[in-house]
Every structure is written in C-alpha cells, then in structure tokens.
Amino acid sequence: MSQLRQLLKSAFTVVLPKSLLLTRGPRLAIADEPIEIALTFDDGPHPEHTPRLLDVLANAGVRGTFFVIGERAEQHPELIRRIADDGHELGNHTWTHSEPSLTSAVRFLGEVALTRRLIQDLTGRDCRLTRPPKGALTIGKSLGLWRQQQTVVLWNIDPKDFTMPDTDAMSQWIRGYRPQSGDIVLLHDNHSRAVIAVEQLVEDHALRFATLSNWLRPTESPPFPVRELEVADVR
Numbered sequence: 001m002s003q004l005r006q007l008l009k010s011a012f013t014v015v016l017p018k019s020l021l022l023t024r025g026p027r028l029a030i031a032d033e034p035i036e037i038a039l040t041f042d043d044g045p046h047p048e049h050t051p052r053l054l055d056v057l058a059n060a061g062v063r064g065t066f067f068v069i070g071e072r073a074e075q076h077p078e079l080i081r082r083i084a085d086d087g088h089e090l091g092n093h094t095w096t097h098s099e100p101s102l103t104s105a106v107r108f109l110g111e112v113a114l115t116r117r118l119i120q121d122l123t124g125r126d127c128r129l130t131r132p133p134k135g136a137l138t139i140g141k142s143l144g145l146w147r148q149q150q151t152v153v154l155w156n157i158d159p160k161d162f163t164m165p166d167t168d169a170m171s172q173w174i175r176g177y178r179p180q181s182g183d184i185v186l187l188h189d190n191h192s193r194a195v196i197a198v199e200q201l202v203e204d205h206a207l208r209f210a211t212l213s214n215w216l217r218p219t220e221s222p223p224f225p226v227r228e229l230e231v232a233d234v235r
C-alpha cells in the first residue's frame with residue numbers, strides 16, 4: 001500500500017504544477033553557488049522549543065517555513081507574530097492535526113480555512129501553503145485545498161526526528177545527510193531535535209536556505225475557480 005502511495009505521489013509530482021503540489025524544489029545546481037534546500041518545521045508553535053529554534057535560526061541567518069497547528073497558534077499568538085517578524089514563512093497544518101483517516105473532507109477543509117484566517121488575523125498575511133497531517137490526502141481534500149488557492153506542500157527528506165531517542169541521534173543523522181538542491185526537509189519544532197538539526201546543518205554544510213515561496217511563482221493564477229472561504233465550526 002505504501003508503495004502504491006509513493007508511486008501515486010511521484011506521478012502527481014510529475015503531472016501537477018508546483019503551485020498545486022510541491023514535494024521538492026528545483027534540482028538544478030548552479031555552478032559555484034551553494035546547494036539550496038528548504039527547512040520546514042511542523043506541529044508547533046511550542047512555548048519552549050519554538051522560541052529556542054527561532055533564536056538558533058536568527059543566529060545562523062537561516063530562514064525556514066513553519067507549518068503551524070491552528071489551535072496551538074491561537075494559544076501562542078506571540079510566537080506566530082515572531083515567526084513572521086523574523087522573516088520566516090508560515091504554513092497551515094490544520095486546526096487540530098486530527099487523524100487523516102478519521103477526518104472528513106468537510107472537516108479537514110474547515111480546519112484549514114479556520115487556521116488560514118487566524119494566521120491572516122495575527123500577521124496580516126494570507127497563508128497559501130498547506131501541509132496535511134501525515135502528508136495524507138484524498139482527491140476530495142486536494143480539490144478543496146486547490147479551490148482555497150492552497151499549494152499542497154509535502155517533503156522529500158524525512159529524518160523522522162520525532163522517533164529519535166535523543167539529540168545525538170539527530171546530530172548523527174545530519175552528519176550522514178547529503179543535501180541536494182531542492183530538498184524539502186521535514187522537521188518538528190514541538191521537541192528539541194530541530195534545534196540540533198539546524199546547528200549541525202550549518203556547521204557541516206555550506207548551504208543556502210530557501211523559504212517555499214522562493215520556489216513558487218507567486219504570480220501564477222490558480223487553475224480552479226476560487227470560492228469564498230468555507231469555515232466550518234470545527235472547534
């Protein structure tokens with residue numbers, strides 16, 4: 001089953017424009033230019049780990065994209081404002097991070113709309129990037145996201161940081177990682193491993209860090225008719 005999902009993901013990645021589905025950035029490496037990758041941080045904001053990560057990113061001059069959970073963002077609005085003020089990008093990771101297989105398309109899309117509205121209220125910016133929990137989608141959920149003008153963002157590099165027993169395991173993974181231009185790395189800022197990952201990445205590799213919008217053409221118009229936001233009552 002997972003092989004079939006992987007095959008479908010690969011097929012969709014080839015067929016769909018990256019304004020609809022982004023699984024990695026441009027592979028083309030420019031001679032004498034550093035490799036450019038994107039760091040993404042899911043499941044925050046977290047009151048302890050997110051500020052620490054933001055400090056480390058600021059010290060290293062690294063920008064990333066934070067896929068935040070709406071109900072956590074509502075609890076820590078100051079962190080959402082800081083993420084934006086520090087020059088990072090915000091993405092939508094639904095309101096409750098509910099289990100995809102138990103979540104209807106209507107509820108899922110309502111959660112995305114509600115989180116989008118909160119991010120807009122807190123930062124004054126419209127959020128057009130959505131990462132579904134676990135990367136799991138159905139056709140109905142995908143079509144609904146595209147009607148909401150959302151780019152579905154997945155990843156191609158997954159250290160599975162949340163399964164690592166300690167920060168040493170994270171350091172070790174980074175030492176073995178061979179970055180390629182366009183990599184989208186999946187990390188989580190609701191625990192301490194993301195901090196170690198960033199510190200080690202900057203120490204080990206001469207990299208450039210893109211936000212995801214750097215890799216999307218912002219002027220591209222959506223190919224599906226745009227509807228009013230559908231905000232279901234998901235609280």
Ligand SMILES: [Zn+2]
Nearest residue numbers: 042043133134
């Ligand atoms: Zn998640």
